[in-house]
Amino acid sequence: MNEGNTALTWHVDLSDQKLPRLLLRLAIPSVIGLSINALQQALNAIFVGSLGAQAIAAVSMTMPIIILLGAIGEGIGVGTASFISRHLGAGDEAEASRGASTALALAAPAGLIMTVALLAILRWVFIALGASPTILPIAIDYATILLPGSTLMLLTIVSGFIVRAEGSTRFSMWTMLIAFILNAALDPIFIFLLGLGVRGAALATMLSQIAAISFYTGYFIKRTGTVLVSISQVSLRVDLIRQLALIGAPATTTSILAALAGMFLYGATARFGDDFIAAVGIAVRILTIGALPITGFCIGSQAVLGFGWGARDFARVVKVAKLMVSITVSLSVVYSAAVVAFARPLVKLFSDSDNVTEIAVLSCIVFHLFFGFYGIQSFVTTMLQSLGRARLSAVVSFARQGYLFIPAVLLFPGISGFSGVLASQAVAELGAGMIALFVMLRQFAELRQGARDP
Template sequence: MDERNAELVVKSDRDAIPKKNRDIDLSDQNLLSLLLRLAIPSVIALSINALQQLLNAIFLASLGARAIAAVSLTMPLIVLVAAVGEGIGVGTASFISRHLGAGNALEAGRGASTALTLAAPIGITITIALLINLRSIFVVLGATPSILPMAVDYATILLPGAVMMLLSIVSGFIARAEGNTRFSMWTTLSAFILNAVLDPIFIFLLGLGLRGAALATLLSELAAISFYIAYFAKRLGTVLVRTSQISLRVDRIRQLALIGAPATTTSILTALAGMFLYGAAARFGDEFIAAVGIAARILTIGALPITGFCIGSQAVLGFGWGARDFARVMKVAKFMVSITVAISVAYSAAVIVFARPLVRLFSDNDKVTDIAVSTCIVFHLFFGLYGIQRVVTTMLQAVGRARLSAVVSFARQGYLFIPAVLLFPVISGFSGVLASQAIAELGAGMIALYVMLRQFAELRRGGPAHSARNREGSLS
């Protein structure tokens, strides 16, 4: 069916008129209230995801070190699937919010329906490729003969759920793009509670061990995607997701891919950066690995509320851009910068002042504590700039600036950090490891600040000087 006929089918379908979103009005003029109502559920949902990983680790710890090692080897595979899902989700969310702002809910529905249609075969392809090469992948990742069978058993049960996980991630971005962050939060919470209940039942009561942990996670993913299926079927949001809305037009798919690609690459770069960081620390002994791990965990905890706030607020930026209300876009961005910088500066100051008692929560080893304290302080010296980095990346994704988004988002864990962590430790020892993180944080912050000021100047001039044709193309 060609595009013109597809549009006639949609227009003739009375169900194609989407319902009004019952939860959030993205055009609300009380911006601070709007941002908080969108962002707080996203922060909670992100925190629940982190808590779920911690809970799984607690249950698996009772199965022994080999079980933990087997699950750890599977994590890079899950990170890959999540990165692909995040990329598709970011591109889709940007597409949806901009078209909702432009008053074109039907086109937003086409983007959402098409993204979910593409996500399924992509997830199946990734799953099959991973399952076929599972043993070889684990050997490359360093699995020993005693751990390899356990890792294969765990991943063989878990990976078939990768399609559901990918679809769930994309669905969450769709719900947030139309302002329904609360539904996304409750879905995440419900899946977490189910996983928490099933873990001890499957692992201990039924005696399934590691396989039980994988099965519990699989069923929680099934529950999450079931909630989203009901959400779209009952039309609880603004965007209409239907098979009649699917449109595999090249320019539409290109938009989704170009905007989402930097997000996927950034997630993969983050995983690689972690590998290089621990590899650099490993040269100096186990205590240094442990210390870096503690500092990185504390850094991640501080990043969670900022990341969640930006994810929740992205829809407002995209909506304003789609409505060509550039003054609103700049006002929203300034609100976001004020809040995220305040959080990141306050958190970094608290960590620097209370580094030792914080580290003591994770270690009672005096040598590890001493190393971790200095590591925490250096890691957080320029963390106050992280809020600017996240806001600028989110803003660029929201308005469809794919290339510029890549320049900003790749800096912190990519082209600044990875070369530094490979070079500086060779020159300066462990001090070089610390300097790598500090320099990458500072450099990425300065790049983001420069880009932000340029974007604000452009918005003050009335937005990008596009012709009517280019403007239409940016929203199609």
Template sequence: MDKCNAELVVKSNRDAMPKKNRHIDLSDQKLPGLLLRLAIPSVIGLSINASQQALNAIFVGSLGAQAIAAVSMTMPLIVLPAAVGEGIGVGTASFISRHLGAGNALEASRGASTALALAAPIGVIMTIALLVTLRSIFVALRASQTILPIALDYATILLLGSTLMLLNIVSGFIVRAEGNTRFSMWTMLSAFILNAVLDPIFIFLLSWGVRGAAIATLISQAAAMSLYIVYFTKWPGTVLVGISQVSLRVDRIRQLAFIGAPATMTSILSALGGMFLYGAAAPFGDEFIAAVGIAVRILTIGALPIIGFCIGSQAVLGFGWGARDFTRVLKVAKIMLSVTVALSLVYSAAVMVFVRPLVGLFSDNKGVTDIAVSTCIAFHLFFGLYGIQSFATTMLQSLGRARLSAVVSFARQGYLFIPSVLLLPFVLGFSGVLVSQAIAELGAGFIGLVVMFRQFAELRRRDRRRYTRSEKHL
């Protein structure tokens, strides 16, 4: 939209902030429609992300069990910089939505700009640290001599673009937090299409193998970041991003870090859990690593749309909390819970029914397929509870409840999963690997359920007190 159509919101002793009506009004009272307008582009965007990962795995899987095993062992390492990006993004999105709800667009802009300014050097430092220790990490994970060189090639190229990936993640959270989830969706879709076109060219036509898959991903990340740069510089919205808005005040950075820390730690634990998972499968052979990798990809395909719905709806929760409208927060929370639980239950049932053809998309090796089928069933046995855990984590992040958010989010890939996957394979063999994921999924779901009921009760108490005070003033 042209600048002449923008409204200026002027506050005393504050800069003028452009506000664009092409962004969704977070104060809209028609909640189901508002949530759908915000969440559907986010769901589509993260579903595209899952499809991109699946597409890479399908192309790489045609190169053999060793190739898909190598790529699978690499993914937890790539998750580490993404974890930092997600943590910064979650903290920033919560910061933005709460300040927009309170009517302070200037502070929201400062938080967004500061987050991006911090993300770039953090990404560079992490990239250097991972590249220096890369071989040692794969050796510690017990990568076989057939897998090691392939994994090193793939990981080295992908890590060179990890700073871009980190900045993409943070930029996506900023855009969605100000209500423009569609742009984020189109950016992800563009990156996916580019990746899908380049994969077969680089992998097969140019005979670059897994290196080609990594280069295709790297180019698509660069393209996505280019689109975000254009968005921030040419089409500034309610939240302005620029060097002039960067403010390295300690209290502001603390707010961003405090809310985002649980999300970062959750993703780091997920990366560590993935390393331990593949490390536990490694003694049983390359086929077992490949099978676990396929099961994890299929699990991710189901998880990302649920996360997408929560991310898309998070701005409405945070906006309502910032406005102290607890009735609105409760209504939004109930809608989110219903949708996330329905999605997780339907996906879990679908995987159980169609598990063999799903696995067959990734590998035509009978040994890998048979192992992957049983692994998928075990991994999705209690996936129906994932919707509860994901919703509870998002709600707590939106309300600024960092500690409780950590309790819920650390369970699934942290304090429930890691001890299990380290101990049970020694007792139960490969079945111990499968049982570990089932225990973590079940336990995390129940923890999320308990915390969720407590938060609902607290929101009702706050709403009653607010209503009582309003009556007294009449």
């Protein structure tokens, strides 16, 4: 009886006809959860920043590797969330359960393989990224401790997608909140009190991941949600795995491109010195803080979009899409304006070096010039994933950090130096937003036509 009450407490009815209320009930916990993740990254950066420019530069150069690992979990998670929400909308809970269980079974070995491979070539990776002799040993210390916990990170990511896809976004929020509080408490203890430096920051992050996966494990064991996750539900059916892979592949590729984009960005910046790497790292973190809440709203809408698509209720999908566009665009425009206006005090939170501050302020302003388009780009990608349109979602999601950014960051710095590094991000942001806007208008027209046809 208690377990049933708990399930009702965490679960949200995806068929609720009051769409604004439904979206807010799903999205706000996701926004809070991902905002907590952004704050966790910012807090780590603030603590590490007090150790000097080399320390924050080393941690910043590790981010592309972490993004690369997270790409596997995000790809599996996105494919699974779309699969679950569409099958729940069609009333097939058994198939949704098989998809969730199979996804977790795939995530664990994938994480182990990636961890072993990266540890074997870690020094070469940092050298390829342009790490200077002063940064290299710090970056290796940080990554060597953080990487062994990456399998837990993958399982946590996939578990979060499963829980949110069935409407239990509040459970995911509280799990991330507890992990953040633990990380925030352990950071100063390990970094300063125990004198572990950047290794302490990595250890605190890993322990917070252990706490998060423990909560998700308890959620599944107690069968708190609609979807049943167990070994008995794991299926090796080719068609099931293919569905998970096809929808998740663009998300995985997008995250891999983000990792490569980060590598190219820091590689292009490294030629100008450690202060420039630290400054760009700060600007990227501030950009991420703004992006994650918007992503949280999109993730919150994914279950509703997929559920409506599975039920063939196209009018409902259009209503959700319009509401989400208004929210995400408003958030991205307001955030970009706020960062441009208050760039200096924001940067000062991360560094007390005058030179790093000046470079980071300029970087923040340029990086956020066209961030207002991010709301469109993020939502359109999520919508296409929810509807199972993998190829079109790839066209939109690959633009911002892939086929627009990478050529620009390779070409522009050779023409105009560090200004070219900054311009590459602004051009990619603008171009990706315009592509997303065009695709969105086409999709709206198709959905309206589907709603009119019997």
